[in-house]
Amino acid sequence: MSDSTASSSSPPIWLYSYIKLRFFNRIQRFLRSKNSNRKRNTTASDPHHFDTLSLRPTKVMVKASRNESNDHKDDGLGLQRAVKKLHFGSWEEKELAAEEIGTLAKDDVKLRKLVGGLGVIPVLVSMVSSEVVDHRRVAVFALVQLANGTYTNKALIVEAGIFSKLPKDINILDEPTRRQFAELLMLLSSLANTPFPLPSSDIVPFLVRILESDSSNVETKQSCLGALHNLSAMLDNAGDLVSNGVVDTLLMLSSDKEMSEKALATLGNLVVTLMGKKAMENSPLVPESLIEILTWDEKSKCQELSSYILMILAHQSSVQREKMNKSGIVPVLLEVALLGSSLAQKRALKLLQWFKDERQTKMGPHSGPQTARFAFGSPVNPHAAEQGKKMMKNLVKQSLHKNMEMITQRASASGDSSKIKALIISTSSKSLPY
Structure with missing residues (x-):
């Protein structure tokens, strides 16, 4: 200049x-x-600190105070x-x-x-x-x-006006500067929980571009996820987050064990909103990616967050429960109900109860071909009905033992499975949630 x-x-x-x-x-x-x-x-630390020989302030203290000054x-x-x-x-x-x-x-x-x-x-x-x-x-x-x-x-x-100064093209930023930008936005995003207005529409596109960039390192993406989580805590920001494709980006990052927890926590905030839930229901990654996270035995927090999102999606939605059932969620839920954390177990049991109730409804007396109507309480053939009940019990037991064998095979790699084997031998199908 x-x-x-x-x-x-x-x-x-x-x-x-x-x-x-x-x-x-x-x-x-x-x-x-x-x-x-x-x-x-x-003065407060030792107002009468004198040298024991000369009864004068020590030279060390005087020198230190001068240096500090x-x-x-x-x-x-x-x-x-x-x-x-x-x-x-x-x-x-x-x-x-x-x-x-x-x-x-x-x-x-x-x-x-x-x-x-x-x-x-x-x-x-x-x-x-x-x-x-x-x-x-x-x-x-x-x-x-x-x-x-x-x-x-x-x-x-x-x-x-910091948000108007954000570069439109993140490729002009080297990685250290990009990381500094992400850290700054994470710090500023904490204002979302205060009365101070924060224009999320200016922040979210920049964060998404960094998260979707292959050249951004894990530390930079962690800061971006922290900023998105702060913004998602305010339900008014859900519209800007969803419209900028945050849901699909978070679902992809949730499969990465280094970033899964923060991504799932943000999805947990969005799934309680109408727009967020709709975006997750329409995503091709749901429910398979969330079910896969349930198998991460070493990531109990991720299991808890994933089961929470699945509960919200499955609640009062037979379509979503059908998709989950076809994706093989029931054996995975059985495993979580036995081996997961206490919170993950409660959520898995709740989901299993919904699938059990739905199956019982489908197998009720109103379903299936009916050629004639009979008076209430009078079976067509008592002997045939009894045989059918026995056959159903055998099928349930076979399915249960098959699921338990798969669970014990997974558990054997991480520790002693004697307790699970004892549970399989001593537990009947009526005492299990599914």
């Missing part, structure tokens, strides 16, 4: 003086609070220079200042709050849309540090 351009865009003299005076006042208050806290902590002064002076350069310096100076502010704010919450009130956030947000890679990188890094743990700074970042 030329000197003429820089001078033409500079603020008026009175505004410069006002900002400078305000800045120095805040820095002085910050340093005074640091020193007073240090003195208070030193010098460190605070150095941080204050460094912050002072960085903020001044960020407001009034060239682009090269702004880049160095943004990186220094991010580094200083990384480990000091009070400093984050102080910097947020000095007007640096709008400048950093404007740098996010810069075509220079390094400018954009250091600006996002500084914003991540300022947003961490401070509600006010998050609100200021959103008000400064």
Whole structure:
């Protein structure tokens, strides 16, 4: 940037003086609070700490306090220079200042709050849309540090228009910068649970593009999933999430054991909405992908979330229960009911009860061919009816033993199956949920 351009865009003299005076006042208050806290902590810890021989304050304490005071002064002076350069310096100076502010704010919450009130956030947000890679990188890094743990700074970042600065093409971002963007959006998405308005329609497409990109690593996708989960906690955001294809993206990621838990948790928030449930019912990945997750014995949380989603889909929907039945859900549910966590067992038993009731309804006296009508309670042939009951019991027992054998084969790889075998021998079909 030329000197003429820089001078033409500079603020008026009175505004410069006002900002400078305000800045120095805040820095002085910050340093005074640091020193007073240090003195208070030193006095409270041991107000009569004297050397046992000379009865004078120890040299170690005096030296440590001086070093600490010098460190605070150095941080204050460094912050002072960085903020001044960020407001009034060239682009090269702004880049160095943004990186220094991010580094200083990384480990000091009070400093984050102080910097947020000095007007640096709008400048950093404007740098996010810069075509220079390094400018954009250091600006996002500084914003991540300022947003961490401070509600006010998050609100200021959103008000400064950060979402309009998100790049449309994520391929122009290298992986470290992409990860920083994902982390920033995850931090800002926590505002979804507050009265502060958050435009999910601007955030969701960017997150989906990163999740669907093969070049994004697991850590970056984890941050994106965290942001989507925060947004899905507000039911008003379900429309934007579903319309941007989030359901299919989450269903695909749920098959990845590294990302399955967060993806399923977000789907669990969406399935209770009308649009989310409809999208899952129409997805070709349902119910097969969710049933497959039920077989992950080492991922109990994933089993619980998957069974919860299947319960919502199966509730009062004979079409969905039929699809699940054809996909072989019953043997898997039997296994979860025996080997899963307590919550997964309860949900599996509930699903099994629905399938049992539905089968009994289909096998009721009204179903099947009926050639004649008889009085209530008078069977056609008592002997034939008794034979039919015995045959049905044998079929049920055979099916039960077959399912149990499959369960014990899976369980034998992970541990002792003697308890399950004992349960198979001693339990009748009437005592099981299905």
